[in-house]
Amino acid sequence: MERRYRLSNGKRIRLVEGDITRIAADAIANAANSALAGGGGVDGAIHRAGGPEIMRELDEIRPRVGRLPAGQAVATGAGRLPAKYVFHAVGPVYRDGRHGEPEALASCYRTCLEMAEERGCRTISFPAISTGVYGYPPEEAARIAIGEVRRFLEQGPSSVEEVIFVQFGEPAYRIYERLLGESGLEEAQD
Ligand code: ADP
Secondary structure, three states: OOOEEEEEOEEEEEEOOOOOOHHHOOEEEEEEEOOOOOOOHHHHHHHHHOOOOHHHHHHHHHHOOOOOOOOOEEEEEEOOOOOEEEEEEEOOOOOOOOOOHHHHOOOOOOOOHHHHHHHHHHHHHOOOOOOOOOOOHHHHHHHHHHHHHHHHHHHHOOOOOOOEEEOOOOHHHHHHHHHHHHHHOOOHHH
């Protein structure tokens, strides 16, 4: 399942259902944890598919940054993944939405987009950060993700031409499909 949308300035948003480790992009965002120590979910999938090189790089980064707060991210290479970089973003653990979770989640997306821009990336893919073990309600998280991505893509010149939302499973895909459909974006046919 896949849909493509085009912004008025020609930038694109792609929505895909599937495994983020199998979709080519210049950069892949990862839903990491503060310890940068690997985990389950999409983090586990990225390390398994990318190979040990990614963890070796994180082993070097960890002593420098300590525990990474929610909303921040660090970059590594992508090992065997079909990408150049992985941006390990720490999503917020959801409590009730009044403990800075929306701001931290927005910051994950913004930070990864800025890191992509700094590295001249043309495409970046995102999983639904925080919506697994961290318990963020999927629709609230999707609104934040789409809002931040649109703001970034609309704000002027940038190397980033396409942002790919990779949703794991049909229910998550359908939420994005509905929100993107309601947002008035033009659907691209090519
Ligand atoms: P968090 O701890 O930030 O909640 P999780 O990895 O538990 O991170 O879940 C984040 C989202 O990633 C969930 O919606 C989950 O369904 C999804 N996910 C899990 N594996 C993959 C994968 N291989 N590709 C894309 N998304 C995935």
